[in-house]
Amino acid sequence: MLDLDLPWWELIARGAIVYCALLVMMRLSGRRTVGQFTPFDLLVVMLLSEAVSNSMTGGDESLFGGLIIATTLVALTVLFAFVTSRSRKLEEFIEGSPVLIGRDGIFFDKVMKRCRLSESDVEEALREADCPRHKMKCAFLEADGRISILTTPQ
Numbered sequence: 001m002l003d004l005d006l007p008w009w010e011l012i013a014r015g016a017i018v019y020c021a022l023l024v025m026m027r028l029s030g031r032r033t034v035g036q037f038t039p040f041d042l043l044v045v046m047l048l049s050e051a052v053s054n055s056m057t058g059g060d061e062s063l064f065g066g067l068i069i070a071t072t073l074v075a076l077t078v079l080f081a082f083v084t085s086r087s088r089k090l091e092e093f094i095e096g097s098p099v100l101i102g103r104d105g106i107f108f109d110k111v112m113k114r115c116r117l118s119e120s121d122v123e124e125a126l127r128e129a130d131c132p133r134h135k136m137k138c139a140f141l142e143a144d145g146r147i148s149i150l151t152t153p154q
Contacts, residue, residue: 005060008068014056015072022052023080023094096143105133115141125149 004011056069084091101111107122125147126133138150 011068012072015069018056098140102139
């Protein structure tokens with residue numbers, strides 16, 4: 001239970017490599033993947049965690065091995081938060097930036113397709129903002145996957 005099957009540094013390296021690889025994959029998959037979880041998205045996340053667990057542990061099932069990997073993942077999260085708070089370019093690379101998807105009641109079809117947004121996603125955001133389409137000034141797809149609607153002043 002307490003004996004490591006692998007050297008401690010290998011567990012840290014495995015955890016760091018998997019963390020960074022998943023971070024890149026999530027960024028490449030698009031904003032909507034992270035923004036709002038549907039049951040399908042939750043299932044994908046759960047299966048993804050199961051799929052990479054062995055690559056992080058390398059077969060080590062010890063208590064200390066699990067704690068080393070958990071500590072590595074938390075430390076990497078803190079490190080990325082620290083780095084992104086000090087570097088605008090790294091923040092945009094890791095977290096993304098808002099994308100203008102519509103202006104003056106008109107949505108940009110090419111941008112919406114590139115961001116994998118459906119018409120129903122946009123209509124839902126308009127309803128949540130209690131904004132008829134003709135009163136929309138700007139619409140943004142935020143870095144976290146939410147759609148923000150700015151209305152024209154009264």
